[in-house]
Amino acid sequence: MFDKLLPTKKIILPNGKEVTEKPALMPFVVVAILVLTYMSAVITGFNVETIIKRIEQFFVILQQMVPPTWAYFPHIWQPLLDTIKMSLLGSLMGVLCALPLAILAASNITKWKWLSATMKFFLSLLRTLPTLIVALVATFVFGLGTVAGTVAIFLFTVAYVGKLLYEQIENANMDAYEAMNSMGLTTIQSFRYAIFPQILPNYLSTSLFCFEGNVRYASILGYVGAGGIGLLLNESLGWRNYANVGMILLLLVITVFIIETISEHYRKKLM
Amino acid sequence: MNVIEKQYKLEPNRRVTQLVTIFILCLLFVWSLSAIELEQLTTNGFTIAKNILVGMVQPDLSLLVNVTTSGVPYLLIETMAIAFLGTVVGSILAIPLAFLSASNIVPKPIAYVVRFLLILIRTIPAIVYGLMFIRVTGPGPFAGVLTMSLVSIGMLSKLYVDVIEDLDISILESMESIGCTTLEKIRFGILPQLLASFLSIVIYRFDMNLRDATVLGLVGAGGIGAPLIFAMNAYRWSEVGSILIGLILLILIVEYMSNKIRTKLVRG
Numbered sequence: 001m002f003d004k005l006l007p008t009k010k011i012i013l014p015n016g017k018e019v020t021e022k023p024a025l026m027p028f029v030v031v032a033i034l035v036l037t038y039m040s041a042v043i044t045g046f047n048v049e050t051i052i053k054r055i056e057q058f059f060v061i062l063q064q065m066v067p068p069t070w071a072y073f074p075h076i077w078q079p080l081l082d083t084i085k086m087s088l089l090g091s092l093m094g095v096l097c098a099l100p101l102a103i104l105a106a107s108n109i110t111k112w113k114w115l116s117a118t119m120k121f122f123l124s125l126l127r128t129l130p131t132l133i134v135a136l137v138a139t140f141v142f143g144l145g146t147v148a149g150t151v152a153i154f155l156f157t158v159a160y161v162g163k164l165l166y167e168q169i170e171n172a173n174m175d176a177y178e179a180m181n182s183m184g185l186t187t188i189q190s191f192r193y194a195i196f197p198q199i200l201p202n203y204l205s206t207s208l209f210c211f212e213g214n215v216r217y218a219s220i221l222g223y224v225g226a227g228g229i230g231l232l233l234n235e236s237l238g239w240r241n242y243a244n245v246g247m248i249l250l251l252l253v254i255t256v257f258i259i260e261t262i263s264e265h266y267r268k269k270l271m
Numbered sequence: 272m273n274v275i276e277k278q279y280k281l282e283p284n285r286r287v288t289q290l291v292t293i294f295i296l297c298l299l300f301v302w303s304l305s306a307i308e309l310e311q312l313t314t315n316g317f318t319i320a321k322n323i324l325v326g327m328v329q330p331d332l333s334l335l336v337n338v339t340t341s342g343v344p345y346l347l348i349e350t351m352a353i354a355f356l357g358t359v360v361g362s363i364l365a366i367p368l369a370f371l372s373a374s375n376i377v378p379k380p381i382a383y384v385v386r387f388l389l390i391l392i393r394t395i396p397a398i399v400y401g402l403m404f405i406r407v408t409g410p411g412p413f414a415g416v417l418t419m420s421l422v423s424i425g426m427l428s429k430l431y432v433d434v435i436e437d438l439d440i441s442i443l444e445s446m447e448s449i450g451c452t453t454l455e456k457i458r459f460g461i462l463p464q465l466l467a468s469f470l471s472i473v474i475y476r477f478d479m480n481l482r483d484a485t486v487l488g489l490v491g492a493g494g495i496g497a498p499l500i501f502a503m504n505a506y507r508w509s510e511v512g513s514i515l516i517g518l519i520l521l522i523l524i525v526e527y528m529s530n531k532i533r534t535k536l537v538r539g
Contacts, residue, residue: 125519143316
């Protein structure tokens with residue numbers, strides 16, 4: 001549309017051919033971004049002066065965190081394990097459930113158009129809801145505790161892995177699948193032997209990546225009462241006991257770092 | 272023995288590793304089951320689930336079309352403004368950090384130190400940053416913007432680094448051989464390689480920030496999160512329904528647009 005709207009520049013080459021140069025969209029994009037930025041700044045009350053004047057307040061809490069209460073460690077140990085268990089269970093079940101959903105959502109395996117379209121819509125609907133909001137709803141339904149957190153993580157994992165998986169299935173090479181189908185194998189059998197080996201490395205790698213992110217998400221789920229270390233984090237923040245917060249965060253950083261390193265090692269191997 | 276069978280024989284035997292992996296996964300699964308305490312289940316959970324669904328079906332329409340500052344449209348615009356400005360600030364601040372942590376630009380020790388700093392930034396939950404910034408700016412959407420920008424820096428620079436490390440250096444060499452200045456090399460040799468990927472990453476992050484911005488309301492940092500949580504805690508399900516419908520619609524639209532723009536950017 002923009003090509004026709006804006007004046008194009010015509011260049012005549014030495015051999016007499018005429019070439020039209022497409023108009024550059026960049027200036028319009030830049031102007032649009034600047035206008036939107038300005039409007040957002042007005043709506044949110046963005047003020048550089050405040051930042052410069054009061055930025056030292058940001059470090060007040062950080063400074064109070066710095067000698068973390070080491071004695072708090074035995075209290076955090078159990079909730080931290082709970083957080084890891086929550087994310088592990090949610091991720092494992094979510095990853096397993098994502099596979100059949102992804103097969104149903106892939107338009108090259110599922111023959112009925114309406115079914116794959118519905119599944120795709122369902123998955124993207126599930127993905128729109130922020131995890132913390134899902135966890136909040138889950139605490140109302142399943143009560144306060146780790147069950148709510150596990151359910152929230154489960155739903156997020158299904159949506160995330162399911163989406164990436166059906167995209168991979170749709171991009172997979174269909175030759176072997178068609179050959180097996182023509183030899184008389186059922187859809188599930190030919191999927192198992194033709195498509196599954198193609199997507200398996202990516203599937204595992206996505207799952208590991210999702211698990212990595214889930215540990216991080218799970219750590220804040222306690223904020224809405226969904227169990228794990230977030231409960232303690234919320235409590236310490238409420239009491240303004242920032243030394244305890246520092247200890248919790250330190251332990252979280254170490255845990256996340258270890259899990260990230262392990263998962264990255266295996267993901268590199270899978271690629 | 273024909274060719275196919277020979278090829279089969281060449282494949283390494285992975286059965287043992289597979290069995291061990293499955294065994295370890297099962298062990299982890301059983302171990303993690305111990306975190307589930309079913310005694311905590313509330314008996315009225317089913318009624319609440321039904322109430323939420325009913326609220327979704329019968330939303331509070333007056334709230335959904337209300338144009339004052341407490342209506343859903345304004346709250347959504349505020350949430351979008353927080354996410355947008357946070358993304359803009361974060362994406363600019365992340366560029367120098369990304370260059371500082373790219374091992375093909377700076378010496379390895381510096382790159383590792385900056386990388387560790389980025390992991391630190393990424394791991395601290397957004398809620399903690401929110402509380403810290405509220406001390407600076409007072410409660411309100413401004414604190415949300417600052418939180419969003421700090422949170423985005425962590426992931427943006429990690430993704431930027433991957434692009435920077437894939438830079439094609441041979442172009443710079445050929446530009447040097449035809450006598451380009453440093454500025455020209457940056458403008459025509461480096462920028463075109465980075466710009467499209469960076470933009471695509473930033474748009475992706477905007478998508479995520481929009482989702483995260485809804486959470487900031489928990490600590491009073493503006494956005495649609497606070498009214499949603501108040502409505503839930505007061506069991507006003509029709510209000511919850513109208514806010515959730517607005518949120519879902521907004522996120523679906525933004526995701527659709529961002530996917531369109533990103534595929535266009537990547538394919539050129």
